[in-house]
Amino acid sequence: MGRGHAEVLAAHPDAEVTAVSRRPLGDAAVHSDYHDLIASGAVDAVSITTPDHLHADVMVAAAEAGLHILVEKPFTTTVADADRAVAAVRAAGVVAMCLFNHRWVPAYAQAKDQMELIGEPVVAYARKNDTIHVPTEMIGWADRTTCAWFLSSHDIDLVTWLYDDVAVEVFATARHGKLRGMGIDTPDAMQIQVRYSRGAVATFESAWIYPNTFPTTVDSYVTVTGEDGVIQLDRQKENIQVATAKAYTYPRNMLQRVVHGQPAGAYRDAIHHFVDCARTGAEPLITVESSRQVTAVLAAAHESAETGRPVTL
Incomplete structure (x- = not known):
């Protein structure tokens, strides 16, 4: 899912993948963990594609750093983690969306x-x-x-x-x-x-x-x-x-599909919706x-x- 997110984000005319955590991808800077990536100052938004149970800590850290957040489903796997994430997002005023594509x-x-x-x-x-x-x-x-x-x-x-x-x-x-x-x-x-x-x-x-x-x-x-x-x-x-x-x-x-070399489908449309919301400050369809x-x-x-x-x- 990480590679899928990156390919779709890179295809958006107003987005660029500048940094990744752990796995190399093109010319993006590679960081050892999400803490380093968030602290790098190289990104305006993060895409979280960790295993299900590891979403919350990354969301909270990203929100506290003022970064917009796209997170794979499920949002979190405990209500306490969900409440932490929602509170951090709303306190920071960042755009955040779970990818229920x-x-x-x-x-x-x-x-x-x-x-x-x-x-x-x-x-x-x-x-x-x-x-x-x-x-x-x-x-x-x-x-x-x-x-x-x-x-x-x-x-x-x-x-x-x-x-x-x-x-x-x-x-x-x-x-x-x-x-x-x-x-x-x-x-x-x-x-x-x-x-x-x-x-x-x-x-x-x-x-x-x-x-x-x-x-x-x-x-x-x-x-x-x-x-x-x-x-x-x-x-x-x-x-x-x-x-x-x-x-x-x-x-x-x-x-997910590729049409004439370009990502297409609901997955692409959902991610591009997030990018557009992050750029304009609009509330995403999925709160x-x-x-x-x-x-x-x-x-x-x-x-x-x-x-x-x-x-x-």
Whole structure:
């Protein structure tokens, strides 16, 4: 994700990648850690792509140094860290945004515009499941996060935005087994039920043990039912199918793609939105307070999965 952020930022006509932490990238100065980078005076904004549980300290340090902040999802993995980050951002008056890039997927943005057609929200279901490649090979810190933090954070932000409401109660269950048997202490799957203040409910499913033979790394589906209609969003297939002697696949392209040598897609659009806000001082579409709510829902879900009881927010 760090390289992805850097490539998109470098493609913005009014942005330049001047420094990085730990890993070389082009002509950017390389710093041993984020403290040195922040103190260098070489940047006006930081892009945080550390593992899930390491976001908060970097955000607080950057805000206190007066730097604008783009942070990968989830915002943080504890409510206390979220509150620290929000307080630091607001006290410093900097622009900050969590990269819930799904809000820029054309179909999802269109769904937001169409919500009035289906009436008051009643129930939603969001599934985001990964192949087992992700926790066993793609990331080396799966035991310090969960499929819900890694995957459902996107869907909780999306559905809460579509509902234009706030969550008030959470109940969740988790299943352990396969990954623990492979030496990775994290749930195979979680289901989270959320009740919102106006009475609507939503279920968020996440799993990351699909076989690697599944034709896409991510299986993503959302449905929202209102009193007067329903919206369905299926992102497993994205307008292209490729068959070879090795596999039949549906290459992903809504989030990240390259068109004629330039980054494109929702991921690019979201990051460029942040840059534009940082340059003008405008409030991003995704506020730090809304991202804090996603953290609160997920923290409550993990508490509920451990205790077997619903958690009030």
